[in-house]
Amino acid sequence: EAGVAQSPRYKIIEKRQSVAFWCNPISGHATLYWYQQILGQGPKLLIQFQNNGVVDDSQLPKDRFSAERLKGVDSTLKIQPAKLEDSAVYLCASSFMGPDTQYFGPGTRLTVL
C-alpha cells in the first residue's frame, strides 16, 4: 500500500513570496490533515478535511494560509505572502475516517529567508 505522498520535499523562498505544497493521501482515506511542525516542537494541526469539506481550520492563519481539497482526494496548502516565522516542516496526514489512525507523509521543509 502506497503511503502519503508530498511534494516538494524542500523549498527555500524569500519573505513575501508565495509557496504551495501538494499532498496525495492514501487511497480510500476520507480524512486529510495539514500540520505545521516548527523545529523542536510537536506538529500543530492547521486544517482538517473530511472528503472535500473543512472540518477544522481554527488554527489556520487565514490571512496568509489557504488550503483546498478538490474532489476529495489531493490537497494543496498555500502560503501567500510568506513570513520568516513560517519556516517549518509541513506535514500531511490521512486517515480512513475521522478518529482512525493517522498516517503521515515525509513532509515539506520550508525555509523563508
Add this chain to the structure above:
Amino acid sequence: GENVEQHPSTLSVQEGDSAVIKCTYSDSASNYFPWYKQELGKGPQLIIDIRSNVGEKKDQRIAVTLNKTAKHFSLHITETQPEDSAVYFCAAVRGGTSYGKLTFGQGTILTVHP
C-alpha cells in the same frame, strides 16, 4: 482546548536499558492516546496507541499505560536498541465531534548508546 505536556525533553540510555516517557493531558474528554516515532527527515510513524477503556497495552518491547484519573499516560521501551534512537511524541484525541484532532506533546529525543 486540549494541552499535552511531555517529559523528559531528552533521554539518554545505554543499549539494553529501559526508557520511560511520560505525558499528561488536560481534557478529560480525550479518549485516544497514540505514540509516534519520528526519525530525521521523516514524518511521524505510529508505534502504539491506547484507548481510554484500556489501562495497559503491550506490543513486543513497547508498552503504554494510561491512568485516566490522573490524566497521564506513559511509554515504556524495554531492551532498547540503537535503532530506537529518534524523537518520540505522545498525543491525545478528544472524543465526540472532534473528528480525530491530534494534540501533540513537545517531543522527547531518545538516544540509545551502543
